[in-house]
Amino acid sequence: MKYFMKVLLAESYKQHRNYFNNRLIYVSLFVWPMFSFLAAYYSYRAFDFGGNIISYISTENILVFILLGYMAMSFFRSVVQSAWNFSRERQSGTLEYIYLSPANRLAVLLGNALSSVFESAVVMFIFGMLIILFNRSALNVNIVGLILVLAIFMVMALLWGVFLNACFLYSRDTDFLFTILEEPMEIFAGVKVPVVIFPGWARIISCIFPLTYVLEALRQVSLNAASISSIKTTILISLVIIMVLLGATLITIQIVEKHMRKTGNVVLF
């Protein structure tokens, strides 16, 4: 376990030093999601929420509703980007040396995702918390539920990052995953528009993204003071997703290394 933690922390530190040298990167990580958030918010302002099909959304709390979506999205987006960044290690030749070492592969990938989550999402998180504090009247929070959902959310975001990392390592031609997962996740996971108002086909796509479930739970406990029992189905699905992601990640790590050793593609770029 000590060795696992050493590798995890070393990888986190390396990623931080390697990709976050310039403070301006924090500005770009913050400014872009913030503009997207504002665009979404002001698009909603044109509509009247009286008699809305989602009972807990109102004109007062729509800002927090969307903001929660963007805060959650920034966590998930950061791990997708970190996975994409990690695949560049193949080009720089450093991936070969990571695989030459006996280091636990899960620790390396987890360290990479962990670094990215905290680095990328921290500014958006601080911004979001400040806005929410100024709009406290819009909140209707179940504290215990929120703590539980946040814990599930963090674990899920990290595992999503590790799983994607492993997928990106399978081949040098997996960059298309970045395109597939980046924008569609924002649209179909209900970041801007609630999933319940989607047509059937779009809801099927929503099911693919883990963010969909955990975001719904987060909004329910923050805006509707939902009890744990009332969101138990969402929590249960989230836990199942976590187990599936963990299993899929462990299997993918094995498959990736076996594939690399068979094809020699660890040195191809």
Place this chain on the structure above:
Amino acid sequence: MIEVHNLKKTYDVKRRQNFFHSTREKVEAVKDISMKIEAGQIVGLLGINGAGKTTTIKMLTTLIEPTSGSYMFDGMDALMNPHQVKKQINMIAGGERMIYWRLTAYENLWYYGQLYGIENNELRRRIDKLLKLVGLEDKANLPVETFSKGMKQRLQIARGMINNPKYIFLDEPTIGLDAVVTQELHEEIKNLAKEQGKGILLTSHYLSEVEELCDYIYMVNNGELVVEGTKKELTDFVFTKKYYAFSVQGMDEAVVAKLRNHLLILDGDSSVELEGRTANISSRLELSSILAEFAVREGLVINELHKLEPSLEQAVIKLSKNIEREEKGIA
């Protein structure tokens, strides 16, 4: 000791025919290679481009799995225990990649040290020692991107020794380095093998480097072992004749003709060519005493008589040409 037998690697390569169709074909990168690396020994792996050197190294470092063959690592089956092998090996490749340019030299070594689970105090000591060894102790806290090519390569060497490996694989380690740094590195490689007892496998395009460093050499071509042995065994294998430079006072065509006739009686394959005042002689026989006797008998005063030892470079070039001729079907 590292011992591999009949190592083979076949890649399944996809060739795209058009947008919709592709075919798969087998490419044999390594057909049959057997070799040994003992502790304290520097072994050279030579071959022209595409010979299978890199694939062989990748198999020995467990990065690539052989299609067939056996690989024993200090008595342990390395193919069954790649994780155990990884702890005791490392690789140093030439070039400027494979290190993190935005990190400092110290941070690079610290990161790789952590990947090997080295205890923190021990890692600090080791990093200080290695940075001193490669002459980068004053640059420890500078980002690698500010380093020259030679400094980056020296950092690579320190990185390759961070886990104190028992066996080190050097893949073109001095490529692009200046003569002084190369010589320092040569001394260090010798020290690693002779003083610290590490087994080293070296591939290099600089044949003088292989000649200077290697105790034993394997030459591969087209994925197969062509010849193996010490430098002398290799040159003897390639050059079946012996070469002499012979010069006497008053050396002219008449003397050369007399010498030629004399040698042809002893060895029908011998040849004598006059170049300036020196006769260049080749023969299957040891000629030193024969040439001395010839000079005494003819009343000639010897100016020069020495046996020419072909270099490894000459041997490899000749061997490569022979192989090329064979492949083209030229008799």
